[in-house]
Amino acid sequence: MAxxxxxxxxxxAGSPSAPQTIDVFCDPQWITSARTARRSRSRLTKSSSPLLNQQYGGKVKIIFRNQVQPWHASSTLVHEAGIxxxxxxxDQFWAFSLALFxxxxxxxxIPSSDLTVKQIRGKLADLAASVIGADKRDAVLDLLTNKSSPNGGVAVTDDLKYTIKFSRQNGIHVSPTVLFDGLVANEISxxxxxxxxxxxxxxKIV
Known part of the structure; x- marks a missing residue:
C-alpha cells in the first residue's frame, strides 16, 4: 500500500521495504482502537516480539493509518498531534501514539468540552513532551499552531488531509479496521x- x-x-513495525503490508486504521479517541494498539504492541510491534522483528520483519510491515472520527470533537486534534x-x-511516533491511547x-x-482548541493542543504538546522530551515540546506546539490564513489549518494539515483522503478512497468507516495487502481482513480482532x-x-506471508 502507498x-x-x-x-x-x-x-x-517491520522493514519499510517489506513486500507485504498490514494497514491498521485507528482513532485514539475510540476504545477498541486503544485495545488494538495495546495488543499490537505486545504481540507485533514490541522490540522483543519474535513475530515481526525476527520471523517476519523483512517480509511484512505494519502501517498506522490515521482514522479521524469527526463525531468526536478532539479526534482531528489528536491525529494532528501524532503527525x-x-x-x-x-522514531518516537509509535511511543507517543501508545501514550495517547x-x-x-x-x-x-466531556473532559475536553470546556477547553479551547489552543488548550487541548497545549495538553497534547505536554503529553508529547513526556514521551519525546521537554526540549521538543515547543517544536510540536509550533506545528499545531494555526497559520496566518484565517482558515488555513496548521503545519501538518496537508499531511492529515492525505491520511483522510487515503481512508475515504478505500471506503474505511470503522475504527479499528485492518487491511492485509490492501484488502479488509475482517477476521482480525x-x-x-x-x-x-x-x-x-x-x-498470509509469502
Whole structure:
C-alpha cells in the first residue's frame, strides 16, 4: 500500500521495504482502537516480539493509518498531534501514539468540552513532551499552531488531509479496521493474542 514519503514514521513495525503490508486504521479517541494498539504492541510491534522483528520483519510491515472520527470533537486534534510528533521525533511516533491511547480519556468529549482548541493542543504538546522530551515540546506546539490564513489549518494539515483522503478512497468507516495487502481482513480482532496472529501470518506471508 502507498504511503507518502514524509509519513514513513507511520510504519510502526517491520522493514519499510517489506513486500507485504498490514494497514491498521485507528482513532485514539475510540476504545477498541486503544485495545488494538495495546495488543499490537505486545504481540507485533514490541522490540522483543519474535513475530515481526525476527520471523517476519523483512517480509511484512505494519502501517498506522490515521482514522479521524469527526463525531468526536478532539479526534482531528489528536491525529494532528501524532503527525506533529512524527515530524519532530520520527522514531518516537509509535511511543507517543501508545501514550495517547493510554490517556485517551483526557481528550474525550466531556473532559475536553470546556477547553479551547489552543488548550487541548497545549495538553497534547505536554503529553508529547513526556514521551519525546521537554526540549521538543515547543517544536510540536509550533506545528499545531494555526497559520496566518484565517482558515488555513496548521503545519501538518496537508499531511492529515492525505491520511483522510487515503481512508475515504478505500471506503474505511470503522475504527479499528485492518487491511492485509490492501484488502479488509475482517477476521482480525482486537482481542487476538499471539496464537491467533501466528496462525494468521503463517497463512498470509509469502
Amino acid at each position: 504511503l507518502q514519503p514524509n509519513l514513513k514514521p507511520l510504519i510502526i 506533529a510528533v512524527a515530524r519532530v521525533a520520527p 493510554a490517556k485517551q480519556d483526557d481528550f474525550f468529549d 482486537s482481542s487476538w493474542g499471539e496464537t491467533e496472529w501466528k496462525e494468521f501470518l503463517a497463512k
